[in-house]
Amino acid sequence: MTTSTGAKSAAETTDPGNWTNRLRGRIEGLVPPGEALPDRQPIYVASWIYVFGVLTLSSLAVVILSGCVLAVGGVQWWHVSSLGHYVNSVHLWSVELFFGFMVIHLWGKFWMAAWRGKRAMTWVSGVLLFGISIGTSFTGFLSQTNFSAQWIAGEGKDGINSTGAGAFFNVLNPGQMLLWHVVLLPLVVVLIVLIHIIQVRRHGVVPPLDADLEG
Amino acid sequence: MMKSLSIVAEGPGRYIHWGVIQISVANLVIIVAMIILFVLALIVPFPSGHDEETDQERRQK
Ligand code: HEM
Numbered sequence: 375m376t377t378s379t380g381a382k383s384a385a386e387t388t389d390p391g392n393w394t395n396r397l398r399g400r401i402e403g404l405v406p407p408g409e410a411l412p413d414r415q416p417i418y419v420a421s422w423i424y425v426f427g428v429l430t431l432s433s434l435a436v437v438i439l440s441g442c443v444l445a446v447g448g449v450q451w452w453h454v455s456s457l458g459h460y461v462n463s464v465h466l467w468s469v470e471l472f473f474g475f476m477v478i479h480l481w482g483k484f485w486m487a488a489w490r491g492k493r494a495m496t497w498v499s500g501v502l503l504f505g506i507s508i509g510t511s512f513t514g515f516l517s518q519t520n521f522s523a524q525w526i527a528g529e530g531k532d533g534i535n536s537t538g539a540g541a542f543f544n545v546l547n548p549g550q551m552l553l554w555h556v557v558l559l560p561l562v563v564v565l566i567v568l569i570h571i572i573q574v575r576r577h578g579v580v581p582p583l584d585a586d587l588e589g
Numbered sequence: 590m591m592k593s594l595s596i597v598a599e600g601p602g603r604y605i606h607w608g609v610i611q612i613s614v615a616n617l618v619i620i621v622a623m624i625i626l627f628v629l630a631l632i633v634p635f636p637s638g639h640d641e642e643t644d645q646e647r648r649q650k
Contacts (some may be wrong), residue, residue: 474623477623478626
């Protein structure tokens with residue numbers, strides 16, 4: 375090694391094709407410089423309808439945090455402890471808000487045709503989030519450890535088994551449903567939320583429909 | 590106390606029957622509330638701490 379060449383950037387001294395450099399390039403190129411956490415937005419973003427994406431995101435944070443507290447107490451904690459019952463209610467009601475905000479967000483994006491201008495993947499990732507979130511709350515209802523959970527499983531089993539999914543997704547198996555609910559599905563939701571938000575920041579907020587016609 | 594609370598959640602539920610449409614009052618109330626919230630989000634002015642003019646002035650400086 376020699377120091378006589380002076381300071382060189384990591385990219386110059388190492389093979390630009392090695393995977394660390396390539397990965398860094400990919401991460402840096404995900405969103406244009408300065409667009410990851412911008413502090414200014416075009417004037418048309420000054421409307422309450424644009425707040426619903428972030429409201430959805432914030433309620434998802436409360437859902438996940440309260441879910442983690444429930445995990446500490448265990449799946450039956452809420453039947454025997456008033457604190458557990460409270461945390462369970464926080465979990466349930468933040469889910470209700472999450473879905474309400476998500477659907478209003480969806481309506482807003484639908485009526486402004488927010489898939490315009492190469493934003494199709496933002497919409498598609500949103501559709502996936504909608505579907506997978508329903509699946510996540512379904513497994514949540516199956517994890518209540520009460521008669522309601524049992525009834526839902528009894529009602530749901532034939533339909534789901536008839537699709538063949540019962541081989542690896544058996545609604546009558548509470549242990550399996552709990553693990554789907556607290557591990558697999560939340561991981562997928564969080565991953566797609568990340569992709570969704572990177573897509574939004576990558577393309578910038580879609581201009582209003584009338585602005586599009588004028589341009 | 591838990592008992593009085595659980596009555597709210599576990600009552601038989603009231604339903605509205607309207608031809609082929611059948612919906613629980615609770616679900617209908619939630620859907621109507623969401624539509625009202627959606628309309629409010631479109632018409633209630635969004636508070637912004639600065640107007641366009643001062644924005645442009647700031648940029649010129
Ligand atoms: C977990 C659920 C979701 C979260 C956390 C979420 C979050 C966000 C956030 C923070 C934004 C940017 C701010 C805004 O415009 O509101 C956004 C934009 C967007 N969302 Fe979602 N969203 C979710 C579900 C959905 C669904 C279900 C759809 C539609 C099927 C959707 C479609 C879109 C579109 C098209 C944009 C881009 C708007 C643009 O480029 O101007 N999202 N989302």
